[in-house]
Amino acid sequence: MPIKKMWGGRFEKAASELVDEFGASISFDQEMAKEDIMGSLAHVKMLKATNILSATDADQIIKGLEELKTELADHGLHFTVANEDIHMNIEALLTEKIGPVAGKLHTGRSRNDQVATDFHLYIKERLPKVVAAIKELQQALVRLASENVETIMPGYTHMQHAQPISYGHYLMAYFQMFQRDVERFQFNQQHTDLSPLGAAALVGTTFPIDRQMTADLLGFKAPYANSLDAVSDRDLKIIVGSNSTLNLDADIKVKIKIQNFYGIEINDFAVSVARTAMWIAESQMWAESQNIIYSRDDFLPLDSNDSIFEGNALRMDWSEIVEPYDVNYIMGNPPFVGQSYRSNEQKQDMIDIFGKGSRETKQDYVICWYKKSLDYVSDYKNSSVKCAFVSTNSICQGECVPTFWKDMINAGVEIQFARRTFIWTNEAKNKAAVHCVIVGYSFHKINNIKELYDGGKLTKCDHINPYLVPEEDIWISSRPKRPKDKSKMTTGSPATDDGQLFLSPEEAKTMSKEYPILSKYIRPFIGAHEFLHDLNERTRYCLWFADVGDELPKIIKADHMKDRFQHIKEKRLSSSASRIKKAAETPWLFAQNRQPDTEYLVIPRHSSENREYIPIGFMDPKTIAGDATTIVYDATLEDFAILESSLHVAWMKTVAGRLKSDYRYSSSVYYNFPMPKLTNELKEKLEKSAEGILNARANHPSLSLADMYKELLMPSDLRDAHRKNDKLILQAYGLNKDATDQDILKVLFKMYNNKDND
Numbered sequence: 204m205p206i207k208k209m210w211g212g213r214f215e216k217a218a219s220e221l222v223d224e225f226g227a228s229i230s231f232d233q234e235m236a237k238e239d240i241m242g243s244l245a246h247v248k249m250l251k252a253t254n255i256l257s258a259t260d261a262d263q264i265i266k267g268l269e270e271l272k273t274e275l276a277d278h279g280l281h282f283t284v285a286n287e288d289i290h291m292n293i294e295a296l297l298t299e300k301i302g303p304v305a306g307k308l309h310t311g312r313s314r315n316d317q318v319a320t321d322f323h324l325y326i327k328e329r330l331p332k333v334v335a336a337i338k339e340l341q342q343a344l345v346r347l348a349s350e351n352v353e354t355i356m357p358g359y360t361h362m363q364h365a366q367p368i369s370y371g372h373y374l375m376a377y378f379q380m381f382q383r384d385v386e387r388f389q390f391n392q393q394h395t396d397l398s399p400l401g402a403a404a405l406v407g408t409t410f411p412i413d414r415q416m417t418a419d420l421l422g423f424k425a426p427y428a429n430s431l432d433a434v435s436d437r438d439l440k441i442i443v444g445s446n447s448t449l450n451l452d453a454d455i456k457v458k459i460k461i462q463n464f465y466g467i468e469i470n471d472f473a474v475s476v477a478r479t480a481m482w483i484a485e486s487q488m489w490a491e492s493q494n495i496i497y498s499r500d501d502f503l504p505l506d507s508n509d510s511i512f513e514g515n516a517l518r519m520d521w522s523e524i525v526e527p528y529d530v531n532y533i534m535g536n537p538p539f540v541g542q543s544y545r546s547n548e549q550k551q552d553m554i555d556i557f558g559k560g561s562r563e564t565k566q567d568y569v570i571c572w573y574k575k576s577l578d579y580v581s582d583y584k585n586s587s588v589k590c591a592f593v594s595t596n597s598i599c600q601g602e603c604v605p606t607f608w609k610d611m612i613n614a615g616v617e618i619q620f621a622r623r624t625f626i627w628t629n630e631a632k633n634k635a636a637v638h639c640v641i642v643g644y645s646f647h648k649i650n651n652i653k654e655l656y657d658g659g660k661l662t663k664c665d666h667i668n669p670y671l672v673p674e675e676d677i678w679i680s681s682r683p684k685r686p687k688d689k690s691k692m693t694t695g696s697p698a699t700d701d702g703q704l705f706l707s708p709e710e711a712k713t714m715s716k717e718y719p720i721l722s723k724y725i726r727p728f729i730g731a732h733e734f735l736h737d738l739n740e741r742t743r744y745c746l747w748f749a750d751v752g753d754e755l756p757k758i759i760k761a762d763h764m765k766d767r768f769q770h771i772k773e774k775r776l777s778s779s780a781s782r783i784k785k786a787a788e789t790p791w792l793f794a795q796n797r798q799p800d801t802e803y804l805v806i807p808r809h810s811s812e813n814r815e816y817i818p819i820g821f822m823d824p825k826t827i828a829g830d831a832t833t834i835v836y837d838a839t840l841e842d843f844a845i846l847e848s849s850l851h852v853a854w855m856k857t858v859a860g861r862l863k864s865d866y867r868y869s870s871s872v873y874y875n876f877p878m879p880k881l882t883n884e885l886k887e888k889l890e891k892s893a894e895g896i897l898n899a900r901a902n903h904p905s906l907s908l909a910d911m912y913k914e915l916l917m918p919s920d921l922r923d924a925h926r927k928n929d930k931l932i933l934q935a936y937g938l939n940k941d942a943t944d945q946d947i948l949k950v951l952f953k954m955y956n957n958k959d960n961d
Contacts (some may be wrong), residue, residue: 229282232289236280238324239317240272241292242400245420249413260304267301277659290317311410312403315434319399319848322436324421327395327442333447334388335651337381342649344381344588345417350373354452386943387446390510394401398423402433419474419504461485467516477511487495517552517571527583532590533576539637540568562606572608573642576615580646589619591643596624599640599671601860601867605678608669612676617648618667623657623945638812639673657945671856672948677956681871688878691836694808695730695828699783699794701774703767704746707844723847724748730831731807735818735909745827749798759791760879797834799824804838807831809865815853815917817868818908819847820897833868841881841889847896847925848932851876853944854951873905877954879935892931895924 230351246266251261272294274280282292294690298305346369356373358365369409397420401407403412407430414426427433442920461481467473510525516537540549542565549568556571557563563570572592580586597603599621621850622641655662655673664673684689706725713723728745731739736742751758758764768790775787775794786794806819808831827836834843845851854876860867881889903911910916930940936950 226287227284228288229284229286229292232321233282233292235289235321235325236275236282238321238328239274239289240268240275241324241421242317242320243266243308244272245292245417247308248420249416250310252416253413255410255412256307260307263304264297264308267297267305270300271296271948281659284544289420290314292418301360310807311408312400312414313408313434315404316399319402319434320421321441321477321805323395323397323399323423326439327422328392330388330395330443334385334392337385339386339649339651341378341381344374344378346587347371348378384446391439391443391446395443396424397433398426399433399436402430405431405434416428416592418655421860444670462510464510466511467514467519467521467524468511469513474511474513479512486931515548515552517575521575521579524765525729527580527586527588530588531589533579534591534899535572536593537569537572539639542566562602565714566603566607567595567597570598573598573607573611575614577611577646581614585873586646589643589645591620591641593627593639593641596638596640599642599669600857602681604669605681606856609666609678612669615647616644618644618653618669618671619649619651620654621656621667623655623673625658625672642671652747655945657943660943662945668952670948670952672945672952674949674952675956677952679871679955681860685870685874689874690838690842692833692873693797693868694830695832695834696793696797697780697795697830698745699775699786700771700790703771705794706744706746708740708742708744714763718761720754721746721852724751725760727826729805729826729830730823730829731809731832734805734807734820734822734832736907739904740905741826746769747793747827749793749796751791755791764791780851798827799834799836801837803828804835804843804846806833806835806868808833808868811865812856813914814912815914816847816852816912818912819843819865820900820908833870833873835873836886839890840893841886843891844889844896844928846873847879847893847928849925849929850932850936850938850947850951855949856944874945875955877951877958881935885935888931889935892924893926896921896928899924 224558245382247256247261247268251254251258251265256264271280280292280296281296282289292303294308297308300656351370351374354370356370357367371676398414398418400421401412418424430706447840464481466477466481468477481567494873510524512519545553545568550564552571553564553568564573569592573590576590577589580588588705598607623934624638624640625639627639652663653665653667653673655664655667655671662673666673666675668674668676670677702883705728711722711725715725725744726747726749727741728743729741730743733743747753748758761770771790773788775783783794786792788928801824802821803824804819805822805828806817810817821838822828822834835846855866855868855872858875860869896939899918900908900911903918903919906918911918931938933942933947936947936954938946940949
């Protein structure tokens with residue numbers, strides 16, 4: 204919806220579209236969209252606080268502006284030339300949302316102070332980044348200069364040979380030049396830290412506005428002392444622009460060309476696709492560049508693009524393609540391949556990169572590129588190369604962190620930015636979505652602000668650890684000892700029987716009837732599948748002779764059992780594991796007996812990544828738990844409440860291993876998990892909370908645990924019980940109910956470190 208132009212009253216008719224296009228500034232001042240919304244929000248909040256606008260009108264405007272702010276951050280806003288500039292475009296969009304009340308945003312404000320405020324906010328945010336970038340460049344110059352103090356280079360003056368000089372001395376000259384740039388921009392920062400808002404057209408307004416309040420809301424040090432000076436800010440624009448152009452060539456040219464890019468692809472088709480993609484990207488970037496350099500040169504005909512090479516990137520010597528000292532960035536999307544899915548060639552690649560028998564070879568194939576990049580720059584000291592790879596999120600979880608990342612960090616690698624887990628969908632048929640991360644890193648420590656992205660949230664921090672949490676590095680042991688304050692946890696009993704000790708419900712019923720002596724040894728059995736999918740009746744049984752006693756000889760000699768036991772014996776003897784061979788001596792028993800004598804807690808060893816909670820539950824000791832489950836001996840209701848919480852799931856997702864995309868629950872997840880100090884009062888609350896979850900489950904006897912814990916199908920009473928439990932657990936850890944996984948992990952990592960250091 205076009206807004207009436209501010210100058211439109213001077214003419215009887217509307218201007219033509221050509222005039223609109225000529226006079227419009229939206230093509231470039233849309234860069235200040237965020238700042239325009241910020242300024243308007245501060246202004247209307249002040250109008251509300253000073254009772255210039257009613258609370259009803261102000262709240263309506265604030266709500267509309269907040270929605271525009273969110274839409275801008277999420278997917279951008281649609282701007283039109285008809286509305287000329289960013290200010291009219293934002294007003295038009297706001298009017299569409301809330302109607303004519305949007306016009307009250309002009310109260311006590313002029314376009315002059317609005318434009319000046321937008322510019323001040325825009326420059327105020329960006330100048331520190333420019334200064335930081337220059338200082339980073341200065342650090343690189345100092346590093347290079349210190350390495351080349353005795354490197355001699357020729358000197359020239361007036362195009363004539365002069366005294367030879369040190370290359371380090373030459374580089375430090377540029378350090379000093381850049382230092383003057385830093386000082387100029389820091390001087391500019393002082394002037395951009397004043398708020399023009401409230402100066403109106405030039406001499407303020409008759410409304411009783413509060414300029415200090417808007418300055419505070421926008422993060423300015425103070426309002427301008429003189430209103431005319433506030434809106435007469437073209438000198439500031441000229442000074443900032445002048446300082447920004449000091450190092451530009453008189454004739455600005457495109458300095459990054461397609462020949463600056465090198466790539467490796469595994470086959471000729473991928474090479475052709477990559478080359479074509481590079482030409483398309485060059486065309487797109489050239490179109491954008493024309494708005495900057497005002498050149499109408501055509502990038503056609505296509506330049507030679509022979510820097511995309513065909514081959515196995517892990518077996519090629521990258522230095523033969525381009526030397527590391529000529530490289531600024533390495534990035535890519537290498538293949539993600541788990542251990543059980545690798546080809547023979549990929550298995551050999553991992554051995555070549557990490558060595559035969561190394562623990563890294565059990566991790567995802569993608570980590571080879573991280574190690575290869577480190578090896579590539581290892582002989583290039585203080586390398587300024589920066590790297591980033593899209594990877595499966597498993598490389599920042601579980602055993603991969605202490606196994607792989609610890610060596611990388613010790614070698615000098617530092618994570619500079621990261622994108623936490625996101626789903627990368629694939630349109631190919633029968634291809635599942637992949638859970639990915641992006642990790643950007645340098646090969647030495649840089650004293651700068653790191654950026655961590657999580658959904659739509661950006662966290663700026665001093666350090667990002669390999670779990671992609673803004674905390675110091677931490678290495679969660681994969682094989683810890685059982686703490687004294689925790690119940691014993693282990694996997695269930697492995698049968699290793701080739702199916703000979705297992706019975707269907709029909710077989711169990713028939714065997715009990717035909718051989719009464721066996722009836723007391725036929726026990727209900729649960730693996731992970733049975734635990735998750737069985738309803739009231741068990742779908743699987745087993746022969747459990749752990750307490751057979753004097754009846755054993757009779758059972759062993761029985762014709763209907765003899766063949767079963769012989770089959771088990773032969774199967775176990777064929778194993779290469781000495782433990783299994785030993786178990787061949789007692790073929791009537793499970794290979795290992797880990798069955799508790801009292802009620803125990805069952806956790807599936809592998810759980811879908813799509814579940815919000817891990818389905819766990821208590822089990823009667825007469826029901827035998829197989830090794831597809833993890834069991835906790837003598838677990839309490841408060842143990843259940845904590846392990847069944849979203850807080851514990853956040854921990855599990857971070858430190859657990861993986862099978863394909865499913866989480867692998869193990870004793871290390873439980874033993875390493877920091878428990879809160881439980882008062883008697885808190886224990887009582889947790890017991891009631893646990894009972895609330897169990898009772899809610901009992902309300903749905905026709906649903907299996909697998910059905911109840913599907914994200915979209917969870918019954919409302921069960922979800923409510925979990926939410927109440929989550930709130931209680933978060934409070935126990937000193938967190939509020941809105942805590943994110945990142946907030947949770949920061950607390951848990953600190954608790955783990957403190958406990959580890961005790």
